[in-house]
Amino acid sequence: MNNSSINLLLVEDEAEQRLLIRTALESVGYQVDDVDSAEAAQKQLAQNNYNIIVSDWKLPGLSGEDLLEYVKQHSPQSGFILITAHSDASHAIGIIRAGADDYLAKPFEKQSLLFAINKLLYTQSIEAENNLLKNETKHRQKLLEMIGHSAAMNKLYQRIEKAAPTSATVMITGESGTGKELAARAIHQLSNRKDGVFLPVNCAAIPESLAEAELFGAEKGAYTGSSKTRIGKFEAANHGTIFLDEIGELPLILQSKLLRFLQEGTITRVGSNDEIKLNVRVVTATNRDLEEEVAKQAFREDLYYRLNVIPVTIPPLRHRQDDLVPLINHFIELFSQQHNVTPKKLSAAAFKALLAYAWPGNVRQLRNVIERLVLLSMDTVIQLQDVEDLELNSPKDIDTFSLPANGIDWESHEKDCLLQALSHCNNNRTQAAKLLNLGYKAFLYRLEKHGIK
Ligand SMILES: Nc1ncnc2c1ncn2[C@@H]1O[C@H](COP(=O)(O)OP(=O)(O)OP(=O)(O)O)[C@@H](O)[C@H]1O
Ligand SMILES: [Mg+2]
Missing domain, CATH: 3.40.50.300 (P-loop containing nucleotide triphosphate hydrolases)
Known part of the structure; x- marks a missing residue:
């Protein structure tokens, strides 16, 4: 925060002192209003917001401590620094107990005053940040049921x-x-x-x-x-x-x-x-x-x-591939808990098979598929076979593929597709080529390119 956006209220009955402090505060750019009594300060507080109030303890009418009490009630967000002529410790403790953020014993150096203000502004900004974070976390929790960070x-x-x-x-x-x-x-x-x-x-x-x-x-x-x-x-x-x-x-x-x-x-x-x-x-x-x-x-x-x-x-889910992994993990955990089974894991191959599917039924379909996998797989690890048993048939529509934001490695992706097609078709090359919508020759050419026997 820039100093010129900081508003201070100075309460001091001695005119000379008041001018001195005011000049010190203004010399570093703070906005300062000054008054000569606690009563006048209350009037100012009704009209303005102050980051910090710097007040003398001994004032003609109401005291600085009375003003402190008033501020705690009416302007609790303002910081409060009391200036006192006493320098003994018990008096200082009393001031802090009453709720002041800091105090200065007269006579004080300009630097000590500026330091006290700086320290208090810093504490205030940390508190504000904390509150903001707390609110944000509360918000995020509400959205937490929605999984996915694509x-x-x-x-x-x-x-x-x-x-x-x-x-x-x-x-x-x-x-x-x-x-x-x-x-x-x-x-x-x-x-x-x-x-x-x-x-x-x-x-x-x-x-x-x-x-x-x-x-x-x-x-x-x-x-x-x-x-x-x-x-x-x-x-x-x-x-x-x-x-x-x-x-x-x-x-x-x-x-x-x-x-x-x-x-x-x-x-x-x-x-x-x-x-x-x-x-x-x-x-x-x-x-x-x-x-x-x-x-x-x-x-x-x-x-x-x-x-x-x-x-x-x-x-649709097919346009946010990045959400698949967190969603799959979320549903596995959810259904393992719900059906009271040991938390299952997906084998790498099973994971891949699920990622390759186009999910025309979106999150609901994914949710149902994972529930079935959690219930039906015999092992604590869900295997590729379990996924294959569900007979999910991806539409061949190539429009449904969406490139992840961080891209893919094309060559290994192509090799992967070839291998998967072969495995789907029990190594029958004619069928595998059809599965990829490739001519037989084009398919063979690619097998050779990747050294697939
Ligand atoms: N981002 C998500 N994170 C976690 N669960 C989700 C998410 N999106 C959807 N789901 C779950 O998927 C299922 C379907 O979601 P929902 O009923 O909100 O979809 P819908 O768009 O209203 O569907 P329909 O058009 O069929 O009414 C619900 O069980 C829901 O909890
Ligand atoms: Mg709905």
């Missing part, structure tokens, strides 16, 4: 952390099983609504005829046979977050009711005219291309824009 995931975490504390609607898009619900929960957990409910609603799962009552509630007698007033999901989520999953499936009539809620902040139960004001944050998710739905007029354009204030996109 560049794409780090970007996602940043977006989530930015979106969370606001009340803006968030639209999460991503393929099935990429972690949309997990992201929605993280947004809720990191918001100031975290003590309220997080209420997931699957829009695709409610029958159209019941959807309105389900979401917005219904008055007693609104339907034949409805003998009780029914609270809808929105009311149930008051002061919390409602997560409208598969928002693209929301019937058109309900789209206009949702739009109304987003515009007015109110809902009406079925069979009632009364508007109920609610405070609910709306987070939605979809794996459909909603813009396309808008173009087809299957989804209201105005609603789309209202819902999509903060877009959050979760990339």
Whole structure:
């Protein structure tokens, strides 16, 4: 911190002393306000924030110790240095006990004063840094359930952390099983609504005829046979977050009711005219291309824009290869614990086979596969055979390969592919060539190049 951004308040009743100290402080660039009594200091404190207050002990009205007490209550973040005419130790101890950060005995050198201030500013900056770190750790823990530190995931975490504390609607898009619900929960957990409910609603799962009552509630007698007033999901989520999953499936009539809620902040139960004001944050998710739905007029354009204030996109797992290893390790540990089996390890070959797979079902599929491996492998080491037994068939689509940020060693990668293809096909070269979508001659040429017999 630059000295000129440090504000000091000097409290000293003797004019000459006051000027002397003030000049000393200003000579190193501090911003200084000075007053001649504790009462005047209190007035200053009501209007300004001070990093440090330097106060004489003996003052005409209230004493420096009274002022210290006042500061502890009204400006606890300010440091306090007392100047006293006494130099005996017991008096000094009393001052520190009362809560002063430091004291100086008169007469003192300019250098001792500057040193005391410097030391205190340093302690303050360490404390501020600690608090910041503590807060950051708390935040990170909320995101901790989300595993992966690829560049794409780090970007996602940043977006989530930015979106969370606001009340803006968030639209999460991503393929099935990429972690949309997990992201929605993280947004809720990191918001100031975290003590309220997080209420997931699957829009695709409610029958159209019941959807309105389900979401917005219904008055007693609104339907034949409805003998009780029914609270809808929105009311149930008051002061919390409602997560409208598969928002693209929301019937058109309900789209206009949702739009109304987003515009007015109110809902009406079925069979009632009364508007109920609610405070609910709306987070939605979809794996459909909603813009396309808008173009087809299957989804209201105005609603789309209202819902999509903060877009959050979760990339498919095949575009974040770097996340595979941490995810695999995480799920192995999770399921070993959950099913009470000795923690398993993956053999290098089994690991490789999993890394080579394209994971069209994303994290959910990976999670299921690892659970099965943990349960079904006989050994504490999961072998390549166990993985092969699952018969995961990677789509041959080459588009699904994404180059890791740190690149690959092409020659050894090529050799690896050739060897794996041969092993998959029990060394049948014709089949192995097909598996790699290579002509037979091209395949043989490459075998020779790598010295594979
Ligand atoms: N980054 C991640 N770290 C750890 N677990 C994850 C991660 N992403 C997803 N999962 C896990 O994968 C599973 C699927 O995630 P989730 O239900 O959030 O996906 P989704 O995108 O909502 O899927 P769908 O579109 O099918 O509803 C969950 O068990 C979730 O805990
Ligand atoms: Mg989901």
